[in-house]
Amino acid sequence: MRIAITGTPGVGKTTVSKILEKKLGVRVINITEVVKKYKLYKEKDEDMDSYVIDFEKLEEFIKNIETKEGVVILDGHVSHLLNPDYTVVLRCDPEIVKERLEKRKYDRKKVLENVQAEILDVCLCESKGKVYEIDTTGRDVEDIVEEIMTAIKFKKERKGVADWMEKYFNYLSENI
Structure with a gap:
């Protein structure tokens, strides 16, 4: 089984995935x-x-590990494109995403592209099959992980949790 943890860079995928790996x-x-x-x-x-x-x-690489391990979690902003059985899309307020990417020293163009991708739901829109969306804004990581584990266990589906369009227009007007 392949579980994708996807979302725009800066939403918390790797942090969440590391805890899921342990739990x-x-x-x-x-x-x-x-x-x-x-x-x-x-x-x-x-x-x-x-x-x-x-x-x-990449698909061949994943298949080799999946064959040995049985269940794998794919952590990455393109993981939803790798034929997962279940996809968790993490979302986060675009202003927080912007701050996190700037802290990582992303250049201005890359920050803008990723903030726009978050606002426009790119990872969510591209995800197929069983999809569960979570807004991570201001939430405790352990609570997010518990929600993901419950969602996976019961194969819950949920979309339409985050809508950043108002922020999109504000961001553009301030940065163009």
Whole structure:
């Protein structure tokens, strides 16, 4: 079984995934790390300081681990594109996402692209199958993890939790 923990960079995917790994005793595959470490990319996009993933190679890599482990958690903002059986989409207030990405020293263009992706529900819109959306804004990580574990156990589905459109227009008017 593949469980995707997806969302815009800065929403808390890796923090949540690390706790889930300990509590559930399952393997977490951090997509960003394995793509870099095992060269599962076609090229590096220097302009965006990111890698263009070779999805065929990545799929083969995941299948090998999944065969051995049984259940895997895919941690990454493209994990919902990797044929998961269940997808958890983490959301967060775009202003908080902006602060977190700036703290990580993302350049202005990359911050703007990711804030817009959060506002426009990109990961949620791209997710297929069983999807459970959670707004992480201002929430305790342990509570989020407990909610995810319950959602997975009962295969709950939920969408439409976060709507950042008003913030989108405010953000654009302040930053263009």
